Amino acid sequence: MPERKARTLASACAISVFTALASCTPATILPGDTLPIAVESTVIAELGGSPTIAPGLTFLGGLELSSPEPLFGAFSSIRFRDDQAFLGVFDTGYWIEGRILRDGEGHLSGVEAVRLAPLLDASGQESQSKFQVDAESLALDGDRAFVGFEQRHRVVTYAPLSDLGKALPFTPLDFPFDLDILHSNGGFESLVIAPQGSAIAGALVAITEKSFDENGNIYAAIVGGPLPGQFRVRPRDEFEITDATFLPDGDLLLLERRFSIATGVGMRLRRIEGDSVRPDAVVDGEILFEANYRSQIDNMEGLDAIPEPDGSVRLIVVSDDNHSILQRTLMLEFRLQPQG
Template sequence: MLVPALAGLAAISIFGLGALLVAPALADKPADALTAPITTPVTAIPITFDRDEPERTAFGKLVFRGGLNLFGKSRHFGGFSGIALDASGTTLLAVSDAGTWMRAKLDYDGRKLKALQNVVLGPILGHDGKPLKTDAERDSEGLALATGDTRQGAAFVSFEREQRIMRYPFTATRFGPPDRAVPLPKESKRMSANRGIEAVALIRAGRLKGTIVAFSERLTDRAGNLKGWLIGGRGADTITLRRLGGFDITDAAGLPDGGIVLLERRFRYSEGVKMRIRRIAATELKPGALIEGETLLEAHDNLNIDNMEAITATRSAAGETILTLMSDDNFSPLQRSLIMQFALPADKRVAAEPRRSAN
């Protein structure tokens, strides 16, 4: 996540210096935790990715399929950092860095996102069956389905501050308690409190099927590249991502062919926020490897982005790979909760997804 002191900086070109000075005070998570699931209305305003050329759809190697600016009526709506979709692309599950989960139905107008309906928010539960309450324990950042779908199953959730990855059974009305922790390598203890495990994904096919991929936001090696791990039955093996242009990692998702996609962010006072999506082929995911991957999209905030923190991948009925992204608004009125979708063109789509084994 962006630290509170930077929460309003993504909006500098719109709100100016005066807004920046008050942004830290406005970027507060709800102090109290939800005690039970609630429903909330959400207003969805369609957005284009290019404000100056709204009809434009081609960006990098992706095709923009529509997006929404979301306004929830509950003060617990926001901070979304990890997401998953069911196979149909219509039921969304998300986790917030305020220790809450969200389930919602995505409505479409043809292939474009139209609305977010049937929105339910609820608390992520701790080992004691009670909602996570303190900032240190509730900062959930990444989400990867392990079994089932977005209505019922189990998911791996990564947390920073209190650095951990936990496996959470869930139903339509309950998320947790966790049934086990995923062992982390010793070097993960070098992660700072707010630069922890931002990304968690499950490899969905091939020789590493069932392996968890985890990346810190900004844990680097001596060359300045970003460190991550392949976590499986024999423990954790280190992998390293070549750090390009000073970007940090904010999320990851498994692809049908056994590869992954990475969502990255760069922030500087002088230039605002940037976003990048990289695809990592299954053949690159090897213990000890230095990985670079393929850049699918890189965007500056002259395009319609915010603090993009969550990504997931699904297959459309036509066989396309659809990437769905969400932004973390840091519970600040100067930032937005966006959801948007991009498609990989037919000649670049990834292979069909084999059936995933239970984890």
Template sequence: MFRRIVASLLILLIAGSTLILSGGQGDTANRPFAIHAAPVALDGGNPSRRDIGGLHYLGGWVLTSENPDFGGISAMVLEGDGFVAIGDAGGLFRFALDDAGAIMRADIAELPAGPIPDDGGDVRKRDRDAEALARDPETGRYWVAFERANGFWRFDGAFDRSEANAAPEAMADWPSNGGAEAMVRLDDGRFLIFSEAGNGPGDSREVLLFAGDPVEGGLAPLRLGYRPPDAHRITDAALLPDGRLLILNRDFSIMGGVSVILSITSLDTLVAGTILESEIVARLDPPVTIDNMEALAVEEQDGRTIVWMASDDNFNPLQRTLLLKFELVARR
């Protein structure tokens, strides 16, 4: 979660940091959709810049909406010609861009189910702290992991109803503000669940490997670890076409602001005690246009590997919801 540093972001803005201001907002398109997209450069001070590390910039947009429920994007997947994204206040966002980068459809809703307060009172936004999302392309089903509850909900392919939920014992000791942060459904039906701050083996962050659907119970998951690069923390992950895992990592410091690292790790050895380490593909620091990058998705287009990133604006008017599109040009 990123809310713990919002106060620091305010201090940086007052001090004249370029963290929030990197890249222009652009003019919001006057279109009859719930979400609007305005183009943004990779580097506002150098608009012709396209390459950073092993990434080639294909485009970027600031996403806005008049709907106050829009924001807080924490995970997303590609479905058909567009995106399905979830927010850490229980938002459900579906949208698509045309070839020119304009919104061609958009919808804002709420997750139909999720954790409820222990006291049985009214559901608050903090109770629906959705941080991770996975989808089965064959059945269309979705899985959402909620951080504070450290549990899973499975939804039908239309995202109309919840089918099942579980709070695995193996996740019970994960920090309420550093729990389930990334989730990947492997092609064979296994699930990897990454904790943002839960302790794993060898000074790593804990990762759980479920042999199947995590809401179905059964055998206890295998305990693994992930050691992020340069003291960053994982915020999302997505499978690459070659079976490796692409990982989005984020850090924050008062002096440097937000830093984002995209890295790749192999999944060839997934046994109890394995510590996953990754190789850096690209590092994005100011003045590159970034914010609190929390969502990652991957697709293939004409043999190219396309990487999408989106940011969580924390519902803070000084932050932005960014959607960035890259081609992965370095396959290490």
């Protein structure tokens, strides 16, 4: 994330104090409970701008999401449990779950049944420290979740997901390198389980955002599975990795984000051959999509893939609004056709 988030929930409320003081009081969620919230949706029909789009990739539409609940926002990762139900994490220390809605033509039209819950500590309490709950990445494995945190770098297992308000953390996972080498705001932005059929099937693949080795490559790890170890991702053009997902054919798709005063915000999708993700490898791949601020994008941080019966895959990308009135929570959808 951009360096960082001096825009906290408190500062967002301070900015808007003259217009909606009462609405800036976030709800209190008791440990063990979840909070149903209303989320409003505005449909995005056109991507706009002049993005670079590879053959086989199509923009389907999207949503701009908002809520009267101040806790809503700061999306860092999203995972789909089926073709409608999603689970995500906010970097302010909250779970979000809900379901997407589609219109008669199958395009995104809204979300429903949205609930929030705090990420609890081992004692079952909500932490009051941003340093402890800066959740950036998420992977699902049955009724448990792996959550990656930065600032205090670690990847923690939570369970049970069937009772989200009561999900508790377990001992952080071990990694093949010392986590003290990671950049304070450039930790594990991507967590994803390697699919069956892969040489690393069942392993947890963890990729950092902007933590570089002595050769300028990005630290990444394969945790568990048949070939555990560390590997690297070659960076490109000052883009930073913000999430990843495996495609049905086993390839790894990276979501990348660039932000600078000179160029504004950018979004990119990069495809890595699945067979290249192995210990000691330095991986790179083709760019499928790239857009700048002229398109309907924002600070895109979460990505997941939903396989379709025809062999294509729907890609859903969400943005982190940093609880800033200058940014938006977006959910964008693309379709990627299988390679010929």
